[in-house]
Amino acid sequence: MVSIQNLYKRFGKNEVLKGIDLSIKGGGIFAILGPNGSGKTTLIKSILGMVIPNKGDISVLGENISKNSDYRHKIDYLPQIANFPSNLKVKELIRMIKDLRKNTNEDERLIELFKIQPFLDKKLGNLSGGTKQKVNILLTFMFDSPLIILDEPTTGLDPISLIRLKELIQDEKAKGKTILITSHIMSFVEEVSDEIVFILEGKIYFRGSISELKTKTSQPDFEHAIASILTDNHA
Numbered sequence: 001m002v003s004i005q006n007l008y009k010r011f012g013k014n015e016v017l018k019g020i021d022l023s024i025k026g027g028g029i030f031a032i033l034g035p036n037g038s039g040k041t042t043l044i045k046s047i048l049g050m051v052i053p054n055k056g057d058i059s060v061l062g063e064n065i066s067k068n069s070d071y072r073h074k075i076d077y078l079p080q081i082a083n084f085p086s087n088l089k090v091k092e093l094i095r096m097i098k099d100l101r102k103n104t105n106e107d108e109r110l111i112e113l114f115k116i117q118p119f120l121d122k123k124l125g126n127l128s129g130g131t132k133q134k135v136n137i138l139l140t141f142m143f144d145s146p147l148i149i150l151d152e153p154t155t156g157l158d159p160i161s162l163i164r165l166k167e168l169i170q171d172e173k174a175k176g177k178t179i180l181i182t183s184h185i186m187s188f189v190e191e192v193s194d195e196i197v198f199i200l201e202g203k204i205y206f207r208g209s210i211s212e213l214k215t216k217t218s219q220p221d222f223e224h225a226i227a228s229i230l231t232d233n234h235a
């Protein structure tokens, strides 16, 4: 599904990714973790072709992404910070994205699920942070792509919306999809992910299940296992 070989990315003198190798065969929920600034978003954007690596190869669904950008239609992406045009109404944005990508009725189910109906005629610039995130989630899950990438999906969500998001993610997994998630909310990661990929100092420090991580770090719970990696490595 996703194969990354020897990936390097620097911004000026800042070497962010220093030889990432990662192969995700497909099906399941993978959490990409690491301290602030460790390069999680840079890795995700490299997969999406939004960041051009200095070195390395990335294939998505068997195709090298440097050759052709068509693969992006097979990815649903929730950005960390959505830059919506503030004058546009919610319903206009939904219509616009459907016109750009493809027509679907899934938006109706998601509007109902996240109770977005009262906001459809409101301008995006006037929405609260959590409501913007719900619209953002709707736009991501509206299409039926085999790879879903979620950058900090829980930001600003109230408890009911968080439950809905978790259900949505599990439903997509049940359809056999591959879901990559970054999050700093350890309880959320522990609940949803099948495997974690921990980035530290530009490389993959650990990849495996949460129970394997607990064993490796000799810690009784996930939060302390993550904390022990960071303190042991002075990150």
Ligand SMILES: Nc1ncnc2c1ncn2[C@@H]1O[C@H](COP(=O)(O)OP(=O)(O)OP(=O)(O)O)[C@@H](O)[C@H]1O
Pocket (backbone or CB within 6 Å): 011, 014, 016, 034, 035, 036, 037, 038, 039, 040, 041, 042, 043
């Ligand atoms: N376009 C850019 N230009 C210059 N530096 C950048 C750019 N994008 C990212 N960086 C730098 O690359 C490093 C990694 O950033 P990135 O956003 O990938 O980290 P992250 O692990 O997603 O962090 P966080 O957990 O805070 O979201 C940071 O030092 C950041 O300042």
